Amino acid sequence: xxxxxxxxxxxxxxxxxxxxxxxxxxxxxxxxxxxxxxxxxxxxxxxxxxxxxxxxxxxxxxxxxxxxxxxxxxxxxxxxxxxxxxxxxxxxxxxxxxxxxxxxxxxxxxxxxxxxxxxxxxxxxxxxxxxxxxxxxxxxxxxxxxxxxxxxxxxxxxxxxxxxxxxxxxxxxxxxxxxxxxxxxxxxxxxxxxxxxxxxxxxxxxxxxxxxxxxxxxxxxxxxxxxxxxxxxxxxxxxxxxxxxxxxxxxxxx
Amino acid sequence: xxxxxxxxxxxxxxxxxxxxxxxxxxxxxxxxxxxxxxxxxxxxxxxxxxxxxxxxxxxxxxxxxxxxxxxxxxxxxxxxxxxxxxxxxxxxxxxxxxxxxxxxxxxxxxxxxxxxxxxxxxxxxxxxxxxxxxxxxxxxxxxxxxxxxxxxxxxxxxxxxxxxxxxxxxxxxxxxxxxxxxxxxxxxxxxxxxxxxxxxxxxxxxxxxxxxxxxxxxxxxxxxxxxxxxxxxxxxxxxxxxxxxxxxxxxxxxxxxxxxxxxxxxxx
Numbered sequence: 001x002x003x004x005x006x007x008x009x010x011x012x013x014x015x016x017x018x019x020x021x022x023x024x025x026x027x028x029x030x031x032x033x034x035x036x037x038x039x040x041x042x043x044x045x046x047x048x049x050x051x052x053x054x055x056x057x058x059x060x061x062x063x064x065x066x067x068x069x070x071x072x073x074x075x076x077x078x079x080x081x082x083x084x085x086x087x088x089x090x091x092x093x094x095x096x097x098x099x100x101x102x103x104x105x106x107x108x109x110x111x112x113x114x115x116x117x118x119x120x121x122x123x124x125x126x127x128x129x130x131x132x133x134x135x136x137x138x139x140x141x142x143x144x145x146x147x148x149x150x151x152x153x154x155x156x157x158x159x160x161x162x163x164x165x166x167x168x169x170x171x172x173x174x175x176x177x178x179x180x181x182x183x184x185x186x187x188x189x190x191x192x193x194x195x196x197x198x199x200x201x202x203x204x205x206x207x208x209x210x211x212x213x214x215x216x217x218x219x220x221x222x223x224x225x226x227x228x229x230x231x232x233x234x235x236x237x238x239x240x241x242x243x244x245x246x247x248x249x250x251x252x253x254x
Numbered sequence: 255x256x257x258x259x260x261x262x263x264x265x266x267x268x269x270x271x272x273x274x275x276x277x278x279x280x281x282x283x284x285x286x287x288x289x290x291x292x293x294x295x296x297x298x299x300x301x302x303x304x305x306x307x308x309x310x311x312x313x314x315x316x317x318x319x320x321x322x323x324x325x326x327x328x329x330x331x332x333x334x335x336x337x338x339x340x341x342x343x344x345x346x347x348x349x350x351x352x353x354x355x356x357x358x359x360x361x362x363x364x365x366x367x368x369x370x371x372x373x374x375x376x377x378x379x380x381x382x383x384x385x386x387x388x389x390x391x392x393x394x395x396x397x398x399x400x401x402x403x404x405x406x407x408x409x410x411x412x413x414x415x416x417x418x419x420x421x422x423x424x425x426x427x428x429x430x431x432x433x434x435x436x437x438x439x440x441x442x443x444x445x446x447x448x449x450x451x452x453x454x455x456x457x458x459x460x461x462x463x464x465x466x467x468x469x470x471x472x473x474x475x476x477x478x479x480x481x482x483x484x485x486x487x488x489x490x491x492x493x494x495x496x497x498x499x500x501x502x503x504x505x506x507x508x509x510x511x512x513x514x515x516x517x518x519x520x521x522x
Binding site for chain 1: 321
């Protein structure tokens, strides 16, 4: 059992060891590469002086704020479009025209309107998060068991209660899948904005390390960002399984 | 028991005006006539069973009565008023209880939904829920989720939710169709006693002819394509009904033969 679990780790560990050996043998001098031991040392240093922790806090703040705003807007629109065919058809062209705009392309406009800082980054993250939530929650609302909708009609549930007591709970497992997808997107977009222009967070940290010709620190940031993304997804997957059971994970194929 | 039987007989006076009535009701869906010129009145407190071959429109007729469909022409009336949408005093028990219950709510929560819809205050609900679950034989299962209950229990739960509406009319769409024979017989008797106690009007759709005769005051057989009335039989069997004695009654056997012959003829 333990050997089986260790197997998938053997290749990456082997590759790291080989790279470490090669770097030491050739006395590697590079602006883009650093041996794993130096990356670990740089990461330890950045953790010790709290610089990477502060950057993480900044990035996660922008990520979650954008995710929250984007999810709220996406969910509200998705539910409205899912319930009302008229509204959906009315907005179809608009949505399909705005949706393909890469969120990062909003950067110049957001920068002019809002300047550097959290606000600009949060707006761009929120824009990116709206779409997966909107599309998936609209589909989730449409696929609510029709019998339950009939039950709500026969019981004469008022519209607001119908949404709160039937539609949202019935669609929630699939909406959560959308939320998980959006969380991943939010982190990517936040770091991208920071790398591109915004002088805060992990993205700015990685750029600073690059410009300081510190490949070890740059790669340490890269490893750290990867770990944060992995942890975020793990956290949400566990939450999903706890909340909705295994059935909800079938929504992964979406 | 004798009192319940008497009350039932008294309430089904043939002179009473119909509570729920189809007046020349026709329903076409997608260019196909499903129900044509249906004329049928159900008196207050009457237990009417509708039978017919599959696809004869019996479920559609029930959905018209519930206000879930609107007739293409003609009318469906309740207490003399046209049914333009579902009404709270008409409850419907769906066949597929698994889909009609909220899987994320407990048994108590599912019953509560009907009370919430009816504007019953939070403080009043627990006692009502308790009484309703007791009534349908589910005391002690209040905190169970539908997925943790057997098919028969889930159908009882759906009936409890319908009773929470305090319905004047109860529409049942093959409610026991998916249940095994023993569970079905038990539930038949429970529905009879619940209905006798509440004095609600019932329209009960089934494809089980024995069940229709066993339960009903009157059995209507529909002819298919398009759905219309083919036969109407008054069931003059003493109440309360008994699973053995009633089913061996000569009148039961006579009606059964008549109904089987009718269904056979429609299938040819």
